[in-house]
Amino acid sequence: MTPIEKLLLENKAWSSEIKGDDPEYFERLSHLQTPEFLWIGCSDSRVPADRITGTQPGEIFVHRNIANLVIHTDVNLLSVLDFAVNHLKVNHVIVCGHYGCGGVKAAMTNHDFKYVLNMWLRNIKDVYRLYTKELDAISDIDKRADRLVELNVKEQVLHLAKTSIIQRAWKNDRRPQLHGWVYGLRDGLIKPIFDMDAGSAIDPLYQYDDL
Incomplete structure (x- = not known):
């Protein structure tokens, strides 16, 4: 067989x-199909959204990619976000990373992963650059990677808040709440990292004034 x-x-x-x-x-x-949640997770086969949250089919809408990134030019991600927020009317959007993420570890190296992966992983390198001082102060490479996983989740939540999709829903419907979580492969537990309520303040540079 x-x-x-x-x-x-x-x-x-x-x-x-x-x-x-x-x-x-x-x-x-x-x-x-009336899900309460949109889950933006890593494609890693060890992190199935429904299994680790105990949800049933129809309860959670899912998008997955390498290292759970929210990229402003990713039409795939944005179409899922638009559908979930504006048509399914989800009340929560969750970005869930996981400790031991291969994408995060790869982005911490200077290895050439060839064209497409280099382009994708550069988004994680950009997160590292924002927190270089904090991350470089962590001598243990595994702990440094775990911290980058957490910071990456936080930045992806912030990226969600920068979209007109989220800002319009915040203005008109006072939803959804945004959540950043990290899943532990070794204990099966989810650790909340970062949350944003509807209408949370963001850098004015990214705010739309004519929604």
């Missing part, structure tokens, strides 16, 4: 088990 065949077989077994417990489950789910 190939790995792909195994996945399909597991899917059939999972579907049968669900329908055995609740015959109408999939019919209800097909007509329902």
Whole structure:
């Protein structure tokens, strides 16, 4: 049996088990998507949003990329954010990183990862540059990486607040709240790092005055 065949077989077994417990489950789910949360997480396979939060299908809207970045030119991310905020009306947007993030560790090196990855990882290097003094003072490389994970999450939350999508929703609906979390691979626990309520102050340079 190939790995792909195994996945399909597991899917059939999972579907049968669900329908055995609740015959109408999939019919209800097909007509329902009212998530309270948008999750912007890392693509790392060890950090599944639903599993670590105990949420069910339909309860959390998910976007994932390497190192959970919010980049102002990323149309994929912005389209998800727009849909979640303006159509699904989520009340919370969560940026969740994780300790031991390979993308963060890679960005701390001077290694050439070739064209696309270099371009992506540079966004994390920009975060390092903002906090060089604090990070360079941490001699343990693993602890330094963990701190960069936390600071990266904070900066991505701030990037969300700089978008017209969030600022318009804050002005008109007083939502969503923004949250920065870090997940621990070693203990399975989520650590809150940074929060922004609707209408939180940001650098005036990034504020839109004609929304």
